[in-house]
Amino acid sequence: MKPTNPVPLHDVQFQDLPRGISSVRALPDAELAALWDSIVVGDGIKDTLLAQAVLNYTLRPKVTPSVLPMHGVILLVGPPGTGKTSLAKGLASMVAALMKGAKFRLVEVDPHALTSSAMGKTQRAVGELFSQSIAEQAVNGPTIVLLDEVETLAADRTRMSLEANPVDIHRATDAVLVQLDALAASHPQLLFLATSNFPLAIDQAFTSRCDLVIEVPLPGxxxxxxxxxxxxxxxxxxxxxxxxxxxxxxxxxxxxxxxxxxxxxxxxxxxxxxxxxxxxxxxxxxxxxxxxxxxxxxxxxxxxxxxxxxx
Ligand SMILES: Nc1ncnc2c1ncn2[C@@H]1O[C@H](COP(=O)(O)OP(=O)(O)O)[C@@H](O)[C@H]1O
Ligand SMILES: [Mg+2]
Structure with missing residues (x-):
């Protein structure tokens, strides 16, 4: 496949991406913009998504969280195959195109790469992903992070049976929440776009941190x-x-x-x-x-x- 990135990424090490990060690319990106256009949803949904994402860059860095609590997280929920992942990736490119001048990047997280059967490993991997890998990316400039199928990372602790779901996953959810709070406070240039086919499986503490939860419906x-x-x-x-x-x-x-x-x-x-x-x-x-x-x-x-x- 030929590269479509308009901006050369001299500073990104594509070969050695940290564990849990599956790709890093420069924005805007023509392929992602086409993805955004290809998804047919009521206009309101695209407008709302775009407005909320842009506010993350125009408003959030300038206000204190105690006045306006913004975490920089947008969650798209809905049945499988309704265009959530495509919309999230496309949104990243659209925001970057609107916020001219800044060098935005999209970091894709692969949560499945983090889950490990060994006790304590998942929690540590998740902690490291947020506190080190993502934080390092965010230092380079405005960064949008795709957390696709986020229920894997932020599983609802109240619904978990300890038998079916190892304690480890329970701790991983805690780690995500702690890290999200820390990153939100220290990196206002960071925006998380999360998707889920199973919103009921997501921990309420995660949902309550979202600046916008939007439902992507089945096409009429x-x-x-x-x-x-x-x-x-x-x-x-x-x-x-x-x-x-x-x-x-x-x-x-x-x-x-x-x-x-x-x-x-x-x-x-x-x-x-x-x-x-x-x-x-x-x-x-x-x-x-x-x-x-x-x-x-x-x-x-x-x-x-x-x-x-x-x-
Ligand atoms: N509303 C839609 N309009 C046009 N194409 C769609 C729509 N929803 C899904 N698709 C197509 O279905 C495929 C899966 O979309 P995806 O974004 O992965 O959905 P999800 O993440 O909700 O499961 C893509 O090829 C996408 O183009
Ligand atoms: Mg998807």
Missing amino acids: AQAARQILHQCLSSVGEMFPSIARLADSRELDRVAETAAGLDGRTLRKLVVNAMALRKETALDPNKLTLADLEAAARKAQSSRAAAKGEHQ
């Missing part, structure tokens, strides 16, 4: 239509008949059927629809809206079945 019919339109139009660049489907008014009916499916499933719908018949597999131009609708119905029944299993 209108959003589903837009996502399908995006997919069909791109595939349509190679297959002209598919481009015509994208502009058909009857796409509305497919969107009604597909409403409530998550964004990831919606993006897969075009391929799944082609895979329903040998003819469309041999010649994708033969895809019809009826194929798409059949694929949407099938996805809805799998979703209903999966839901039933979880109840």
Whole structure:
């Protein structure tokens, strides 16, 4: 893959990233900005996210925490496949683009790399990640840290059975909270963007430290239509008949059927629809809206079945 960073990162050691950090990149970043654009959500969500993130840089460094308690943490919650990770990464780039002049960076944390079965190890690794690795990054300038699937790090201590969840994880949550408070006080240029598919699994003490908790919903019919339109139009660049489907008014009916499916499933719908018949597999131009609708119905029944299993 060719690098898309517009700013050369002379000072970053990509080879020797500390444990728990999976990548560091300069912002803004064209690839991440495209990710932001590709996610279809009600406008309010993107505006709110952007405003809150920008306040972290315009307001937070200038006020005392005792007056306005800001921790520099934004949490995106919602069902899997609704675009949370994409929005968080995209947001980092959008903030950097708005705050011209400063050299922003995005640090991605891989919480799974920190959990260890050995007693006390996870707690220590988490402590080190925040107090050393992240703090070191933050010294270099405005730093945005992605804590993807944060429930792994800040698991709800009240729900934990000590049998199912080792005491170690319990301590790791404590370590995250202690470190968050310390970093919030010492590094106002630091912004954490956290995501979670399981908000109920997150410790309340973590949620209460968030400056904004925003719910990313499943796409409704209108959003589903837009996502399908995006997919069909791109595939349509190679297959002209598919481009015509994208502009058909009857796409509305497919969107009604597909409403409530998550964004990831919606993006897969075009391929799944082609895979329903040998003819469309041999010649994708033969895809019809009826194929798409059949694929949407099938996805809805799998979703209903999966839901039933979880109840
Ligand atoms: N609302 C949406 N609009 C467009 N695409 C979406 C949407 N939600 C998810 N996707 C697509 O689904 C895939 C998974 O998205 P991701 O950001 O990883 O979701 P999450 O973190 O919520 O599980 C991506 O390819 C993304 O483009
Ligand atoms: Mg995700």
